[in-house]
Amino acid sequence: MDDVTPEAPPKRKPGRPRKDAAPQPAALTVDDLAKLAAALKDTVQAPPVVADDEPPRIPTPKTPEEVAMLNDQIRDLGTDFEDPDISKERRELYKAIRASSHVARCPRCWEAKQAGKPITVTIDVPHPKGAGRQNASFRINGQFYPKGQHVVKRCEAATLAWLIDQNYRVDRERMGPNGDGEGKVYRFDLERGIVGEMARVIRGDD
Ligand SMILES: [Zn+2]
Numbered sequence: 001m002d003d004v005t006p007e008a009p010p011k012r013k014p015g016r017p018r019k020d021a022a023p024q025p026a027a028l029t030v031d032d033l034a035k036l037a038a039a040l041k042d043t044v045q046a047p048p049v050v051a052d053d054e055p056p057r058i059p060t061p062k063t064p065e066e067v068a069m070l071n072d073q074i075r076d077l078g079t080d081f082e083d084p085d086i087s088k089e090r091r092e093l094y095k096a097i098r099a100s101s102h103v104a105r106c107p108r109c110w111e112a113k114q115a116g117k118p119i120t121v122t123i124d125v126p127h128p129k130g131a132g133r134q135n136a137s138f139r140i141n142g143q144f145y146p147k148g149q150h151v152v153k154r155c156e157a158a159t160l161a162w163l164i165d166q167n168y169r170v171d172r173e174r175m176g177p178n179g180d181g182e183g184k185v186y187r188f189d190l191e192r193g194i195v196g197e198m199a200r201v202i203r204g205d206d
Pocket of ligand 1: 102103106108109110153154155156
């Protein structure tokens, strides 16, 4: 390191590749880029956009099976995000799926509809155990469910019931079967499980 001076190291001449490095493409100056942009402006067209008022080429899926078929088609398109035709196809497929109803996209709600049951249910949400008094609520994807009755879709009810069940389970493990910390053993009721808990919560038992 004897040859290192206190001053700044000598600047490498621009455009000259280092001996130990692979040749680098010449860097473009700001002026070059401006010229390039000006030249491209008239030749490059924006990718075709599917207008919203354009009638959709792909029919809106009406059932979970049809939604699954479209998802399969998206998967089969692979990961080529450069090809404009593939990108257009992908966009149209996503658009068709987005246009479908929640019931067509949600197997649980679909099943309920087929069985002639209401899609929405009223669920009695308890105060989360072990939570403070302030701002305590169950939460799904940023949606808050404080203690009280909530009219929700079946799939949301199922998620809430699961969350409530988990909250109770954790609390029972924490506090023991008598809720006073004694024993601290809780056997999860596999017979009842999540479905049973869900039914209990929806019925408002306990
Ligand atoms: Zn649903």
